[in-house]
Amino acid sequence: MDLEKLLFDVKNNNISIDEAIKKLKNLPYEDLGYAKIDHHRKLRQGISEVIYCEGKTHEQVLGIINKMLEKGSYNIIGTRVSNELYNFLYDKVEKLEYYKDARIICVNKKEINMNNGFISVVAAGTSDMKVSEEAAVTAELLGNNVKRVYDVGVAGIHRLFAHLDDIQNANVVIAVAGMEGALASVVAGLVSKPVIAVPTSVGYGANFHGLSALLTMLNSCASGVSVVNIDNGFGAGVLAHMINSLASK
Numbered sequence: 001m002d003l004e005k006l007l008f009d010v011k012n013n014n015i016s017i018d019e020a021i022k023k024l025k026n027l028p029y030e031d032l033g034y035a036k037i038d039h040h041r042k043l044r045q046g047i048s049e050v051i052y053c054e055g056k057t058h059e060q061v062l063g064i065i066n067k068m069l070e071k072g073s074y075n076i077i078g079t080r081v082s083n084e085l086y087n088f089l090y091d092k093v094e095k096l097e098y099y100k101d102a103r104i105i106c107v108n109k110k111e112i113n114m115n116n117g118f119i120s121v122v123a124a125g126t127s128d129m130k131v132s133e134e135a136a137v138t139a140e141l142l143g144n145n146v147k148r149v150y151d152v153g154v155a156g157i158h159r160l161f162a163h164l165d166d167i168q169n170a171n172v173v174i175a176v177a178g179m180e181g182a183l184a185s186v187v188a189g190l191v192s193k194p195v196i197a198v199p200t201s202v203g204y205g206a207n208f209h210g211l212s213a214l215l216t217m218l219n220s221c222a223s224g225v226s227v228v229n230i231d232n233g234f235g236a237g238v239l240a241h242m243i244n245s246l247a248s249k
Contacts, residue, residue, distance in 0.1 A: 102137035118144065
C-alpha cells in the first residue's frame with residue numbers, strides 16, 4: 001500500500017475517512033496463515049518486502065503476489081524463481097517480467113526515480129553470473145544504473161584493468177567471486193569507494209561450497225570491504241542500493 005497516496009487522497013476528499021480506515025486495517029502486516037506480509041516495510045525501510053520464492057509452493061507465491069497487488073503494490077520482486085515457478089505464474093499474473101539469469105521476477109513494474117551515479121558489478125567468472133545478475137537486477141529494479149564487468153578474475157588480471165574507469169567511477173562496487181575469492185581484495189585496492197564482496201559456491205571440493213571464498217573475503221587485507229553471505233546477490237544489490245541512495249542525496 002502506498003501510504004503517502006492514501007493520505008493525499010483523504011486530504012483531497014478522493015476517498016472517505018471510513019474507506020481509508022478499511023485500507024489501514026491490515027497494517028502493519030497481513031496474516032495469510034502461511035505468510036505474514038509486511039505492508040509497512042517500504043514506509044520503514046524505503047523498500048517493499050521481497051518474496052523469497054525458494055522453498056515456497058507455487059500456490060503460496062501466487063497468493064502473496066495477489067495479496068500485495070490488492071494493496072496497490074508495484075515493482076513486486078520475487079527472488080530465486082525457477083523456470084517451473086515462472087511457467088506456473090505466467091498466465092496467472094499480469095505485468096509479469098522474468099529475468100532468467102538472475103532468477104528474479106518483477107510484477108506490476110512502474111518507472112521510479114533513479115539514483116544518480118551508478119553501481120558496478122564485477123564478477124570473476126562466467127560461472128558466477130547467476131549471483132552477479134541477482135545483484136545487478138536487484139539494484140536496477142530498486143532504481144539504480146548498473147554497469148557489469150564480467151569474467152575478470154585474478155587468473156587473468158589484465159582483463160580487469162581494461163575496465164578500471166567503470167569500476168573506479170562507480171559510487172559502490174559489488175565484487176562477486178568463487179574459487180579462492182581473491183577478486184574482492186584486488187578490486188578494493190584499486191578504488192576509493194565501498195566494495196561489497198559476494199562469495200559464490202563456484203569451485204572444486206576444497207572450495208567447500210563457497211566457504212573458502214567467504215573466508216578469503218572476510219580476511220581481506222584491503223580496506224572498505226563488506227561481505228555478504230555465500231551466493232547472496234540479492235543482499236549485495238540491496239546494500240549497494242542503500243549506499244548509492246546516500247551518495248545521490
